[in-house]
Amino acid sequence: MEFSAYERALRKQEIVNIISELALNGRDYELSKGSSIPNKFFGDLGLRFGVPIARGMDMKAATICNHLKVDWPAECDSSNSPSGGGGTVTKMGLLHLLVATRKALQEEITK
Numbered sequence: 001m002e003f004s005a006y007e008r009a010l011r012k013q014e015i016v017n018i019i020s021e022l023a024l025n026g027r028d029y030e031l032s033k034g035s036s037i038p039n040k041f042f043g044d045l046g047l048r049f050g051v052p053i054a055r056g057m058d059m060k061a062a063t064i065c066n067h068l069k070v071d072w073p074a075e076c077d078s079s080n081s082p083s084g085g086g087g088t089v090t091k092m093g094l095l096h097l098l099v100a101t102r103k104a105l106q107e108e109i110t111k
Contacts, residue, residue, distance in 0.1 A: 001071060003095050015094040016041060019101050023048050037089055045097070049104045058087035061097055070100040 010018075013031050020027050020041070029041040042060035046053065054063040058077035065072040074080045076093030089097075 001073075001096065001099065007095055007098070010091075010095075012037065012091050012094055015091065015098055019045065019094075019098055022105060023101050037094070042089075045101070049101075056087045057089055058093075061089045061093055065096050065100045068100040068104050070096055070103060072096060 012035050016029050016031065016037060020029055024041075024044055027044065029038045031037055037057060039057055039060075042057050042064070045051075046060055046064055049064065049068065051064045051067040054060045058079055061077065062072040065076075072093070073096075076090055076096050078088040078090060
């Protein structure tokens with residue numbers, strides 16, 4: 001999936017904020033100092049679009065994308081990193097969630 005230069009330049013917090021503005025009534029989801037995304041963000045997004053419940057942030061994000069028919073390649077989370085990563089959603093994963101969010105909202109409009 002290709003992303004614009006603008007999208008690639010966004011920080012993780014900015015992507016979370018955009019998704020929140022689009023689909024979650026602008027709720028505040030503050031990333032930790034280590035850039036960890038609050039688990040509630042993924043739970044709220046899944047509920048918003050009627051996505052089946054999954055455990056772990058990476059699985060929740062992947063399930064949202066899969067449910068909305070958006071690819072979730074390996075670089076979207078850190079589970080395949082040399083350290084094992086602990087299932088952290090990467091910036092690329094957030095960009096895929098942004099695509100999924102836009103797609104779901106577009107489908108709502110055309111129904």
